[in-house]
Amino acid sequence: MTVSNGLPSGASTVERAPDLTSAAPTARSRPWLQALVPVALVAVMAVLGLVLQADPLLTLDEVLALVVFATATNLLLGGGGLVSFGQAVFYGVGAYTVALGWLHWQLGFWVTFFLAPFVGAALAIPIGLVALRARRLYFALSTLAFSELANQLAESRYDFTKGANGVFGPFVPSSLTDPVGGYFFLLAVTVVSLLLMWKVHHSPFGLVLRSIRENRERMQALGVNVYRHQLVVFVVSGFFCSLAGAMFVVYSQSAYPELLDWTTSGAPVFMSVIGGMGVFLGPAVGAFIYQFGHDELVRYVDDWQLVLGGVLLLIVMFWPDGLLGTYARARWGSRRRRGARDEEDADA
Amino acid sequence: MRDHAAVLLRAQALTRTFGAFRAVDGVDLTVRQGSIHSVIGPNGAGKTTLFRLLTGILRPTSGSLELDGRSIGGLPPHVIARMGLAQAFQTTNIFPRLSVLESVRAALVSRHRRAGDMLSWFHRSLAAEARDVLETVGLGDSADLESQTLSHGDQRALEVALALAMSPRLLLLDEPTAGMSPFESQRMVHLVQRLARDNGLTVILSEHDMDTVFGISDRVTVMHQGRVLADGPAPEVRANDEVMAIYLGSQA
């Protein structure tokens, strides 16, 4: 009595994820211009760190952790076309690595902070091996199951995790509990992480990853071990998601089960969609909008979820490229109309 | 004349069943180095299944398959591809949102075994090589277009370019002229001939158009209901009445 055995066809013709990073030429002829925007952004962020009060700095701390979380998630999403609803596993594990290292083994913050991404990466191997056997929706649901499993384990293994209460503690050295010190530390980690992920995206590996996203079977016929390639990016994403989780601890001084929940996994997907998952900085922009939108809106309205849901719905329905994506596509379109050819930039 | 060249691909008693259905049934195939070898037959004769067995997308149920003396039966597709067997697909099978140049670069990255390289700019260094491949198939002017914006004929040419980027020893073309205008078809035929004659590439192709088949093939294998009905030099097969009867009968 199987309702349907067919392949997705007709009613669900696959529309490929937009990829504007690959299609949009950038001004390689003027490399300094290409670097100008990121450098300016970092400069602005640094100045903000010096002038802002503790409260808005805390919001920026949150944003920075989410920027890394969302960008790492988008390595899978925009880069690989892999919709994971399980990245919270790694985010939460990153936070718990710091918290539990302190709780059980009295490990110092600097040890656990830099250990956290490696724990996440190591964990991503078995999870990826299982989840990547499935495709598309099944992959999404499989990762969701891992997220719920992790959440459930964190709640039920009270002796190890302190259960639903979570672990609160003074994990963080005083140099980082200072608002300005903490902020600059997180900013530095964010900049280094984004540079590394940017390089991964703009590497032979990243090019092959995007090709797999576009057409898995074709890339396999061209000699690529697709399963292994996707596993590698899953591990890289797990690495940076866990790092983001460790960043979370720096300003929150806590780790608790909700960090592992599938709704937490949904947040970076949201941010990527809002900002545009086809653009490298899209998720980062999305994280800014998401967090500031949240912090501002909850002051005035109770219905934060309603607004968030409404915005998300409108974006996926009418503006699927996201904010930066729409901008990049418009620019790419105008370049093409002018017949501009910028041969070396096709993948910049 | 090529009957003395070395054997590049040899299939013996190759069989693939789907339940009780024998899609490919004890097929023997010998393809010599540097030849253009056509596999023809009416729809449902097992050509596409045969091709999928050769590329490793399907595993053979039984029988042996050798590429240059090494057994490839049952190996995964990406391994067979790295051993020098590349396919251009029947349906257009490209990377819709990548530019033409990028698509070829991705294939080249794979061929150079640098797909796992996260920290270099190796793919950027492939521009010249990629352009060579694109020039070969006549897409030199389209390098920066998004692949999905190409015309049907150009998409098929890109399809061949992707296969060529693997610098294969054996190129599989599944109905390379299907759905093409006469002009585009002719261009494809010339391309295939040039690849075989100038580059010494071995080509296996399946094709419906008889003029094309007998115009360019050195050798022709005729399949019918999963089996080999006839096999020999193109002129001999063309002279085979039984072949013509079955083939034309089911085609007309």
Next chain:
Amino acid sequence: MDADLEETLGTQAHAQGTPMSGSTIVTDLVGVLTTASSLFIVATGLTLVFGALRLINIAHGSFYMYGAFLATTLVARVPHVGFWVALVVSPLVVALLGIAVEVLVLRRLYRREHLTQLLATFALLLIFADVALRLWGKGVRGISPPSAVQGSFAVGGAAVPRYDVVILAVAVAVGVGLWFLLTRTRLGWRIRAVVDDPELLSASGTNVPLILTGVFALGAFLAGLSGVVIAPQQAVQPGMDAQIIVAAFIVAVIGGLGSIVGAAVGSLVIGIVQTLGAVWAPSWASTFMYVLMILVLAVRPWGLFGTPER
């Protein structure tokens, strides 16, 4: 969310008595069947929609919650027979809501990628959750079973709640009804064909959009129905939407998305794991469930009764 989820699944931790006594076996069996029945009703709607529309409807959880909330309202407003009225009216209202969702939102997204559809229904879940807060508030609500089926009767020394029989009956009715619809009617044939070849179906004179809307409405109806059925058994409160959707995913994914038989088997498997887990290793019961799902996905990524995606 562990304890919540167990509550969501309606697991009664009736672990009293010696483990192997006859009454315990009956109690466990009833526990398995009740849990499985309520899961089946909600999961079968999810899987039915996936079968025809190839879309995972996260807002299925909202439909379920609305069914339960509407039931609490109707029971409060209509004396005596409120529950029976709710059993018919709530699912129909939810089905109307489903039609609105399909026509206004999903219909525009069928040709888009899976992620878009997934996110759209996720967005709907968030929207519906806040609207529900406005309509019904944050408090915990509850209704008791209608008087005719209150109390319990004795079987083999165990007390079996009468209401459990109602749940089982509804599940059987849903299962048989769907089986009949899908395999014995021309409409069912069209529903099964719509995913394989909508063009052909359309060419043969079938109104394909209407079929899709109808299937989605039927899925919403089943979600609403399960919400009503489950309302007398557990707290009706905000957040039950996100919880049930995880449980329904697990069932549907273990059984294989798109397969009604799979949903039945998946519900039974989870019912057994939950009930026995609650007896033998209470703190691991939910863990077993997720581990089981992951094991199934590792061996058969498309579920026990599903078909591989290309």
